[in-house]
Amino acid sequence: MTDAKTCLAGMLEHRLDEEARGWLAQSSAEVAEGVAVARFCALISLASRFMPRGALAPEADERTRAETVLAGWNTERWTVLEAARVALVLARSDLAETAAEEALEEAFRYADGGELCALYRSLALLPDPERFLWRAAEGCRTNIRPVFEADTCDTPYPFLYFDDVAWNQLCIKAVFIDAPLWRVFGLDRRLSPELARMALDLADERRSAGRDVQHELWLCLGPHGGERGLASIERELESESRVGRRAAAIALARADAPGRLAELLETERDPEVLSTMQRARDGHTGRAEFRALDQRSA
């Protein structure tokens, strides 16, 4: 996919010093000519010794360009090293062939944590991405949260290719391990009664255990929670947690209960909750609204 390649090259260009740029150019050329699998894996590893540390921190126009190449591709939280590693993957001339598939699988198999993140981030950018469906689902089984996030957040891959079982598991697992569900592309378009049921079961389980309900759980309902969903949201609205109440207010709007929201707007005293309710009433109910509730990162 030349566009993604060009896009990444453009982003890396200004962020590498001469030595790093030289190494990446030379290594990419080596990969493009065709290398043994072990050498390919070694280059993915070696990148850590030549690339600078730190966030890629793309500018707004660079992010837009990536989004144009592939809807849902968000480089906002990539590191420079990840970008360089993905560039090395995309440098292969045989990406459409079985040989590349096998080489990538071997790279996954021998990867450390950082390499896994980069490799998972590359999947949506490859030709025929559904070839890597098993691998992407395997990424969801990890207990290493950064790997889970690289696999599932800021990429259209799960939205485009996961079946319902894998998709629902992804969503509930994100809530369960406190990964940012709001960053899962396409979430609002793949809500379902089954996902809502799983989320409501989890809410019951948390309450039976005397624990708070994770606020992002309310993202999973949409219009599919029914009476049970509304009752569960009402209970959250009475909770002590401000972030929980704000999330529940958005959930109410997402459940298409404007009448109830209007009632609550009359009586709400907490200015932050009130502001969330007003925004929700005005139609700001997408997953991105949960960004403001995310305590992990801005």
Added chain:
Amino acid sequence: MRFFDPHIHMTSRTTADFEAMAAAGIRAVIEPAFWLGQPRTTIGAFVDYFASLVGWERFRASQFGIQHYCAIGLNSKEANNEALAREVLEVLPRFALKEGVVAIGEIGYDEITDAEERAYEAQLQFALEHDMVVMVHSPHRDKKRGILRSLDVARNVGVPMEKLVIDHNNEETVEDTLGRGAWAAFTIYPHTKMGSERMAQVVEKYGPERIIVDSSADWGVSDPLSVPKTAKLMLERGIDPEWVTLTTWQNALDVYAQSGQIDVDALLAEPVIDQSRLFNDNSVLRGQEPRVDETVPN
């Protein structure tokens, strides 16, 4: 008091844990085969792991006066790597019928996929053919549905309910598990699965019949003293000491002794520790004086 922790992954624990467990009165443990956090990629890794459960780990526990039994099985998460799973199921009989293997486990569901179900069914079938007890792991996500499904599938295969232990129950699942006639185990984990306080409430509500307390301590945040700590709390809350004995010792003994692999008389005798014994010329000692003939306070 003496305690039986019928679910703990000692391979992830230290000798300091063994000492603390013995001092707290833990006399016997069952170590079910499980997932190691890092997915295995070769059959050899499984073979060595199973071999350690019936070999080195058993010996290591004996050095602290703790009787070590194990359960052999392919865990649900790794059942999703189907090619490898097939190989594991092939070698399973070579370990599952060894002395001291008290059950097939821990098996069951993680994401509730078809691949998991195939591995679960095959292993249930094996257990049925060899009249073995089955230890079922219930999923973190969609737990209630996972438990109902594991009960249904076990029943369809023909596993007698008195030989079925469903683990990691909570307040939302206990009635289904007990109602079907299976044994309901509860994992006491700090912060996630179940606290001692909640466990005590469950015992107060449902009584001691077919209820088992375990620690499932592993490589995560967990507590190898969960069983004695929960027993202490139950006694403090005024729960009948007979009930405490049943849930922290006798029930586990009763269900797993159905395997014929537990010498109950030997277990009831005062353990004799001889740390000067060697396993393949290796000792657990690192220059300390061996402890010989010290009894463990029960």
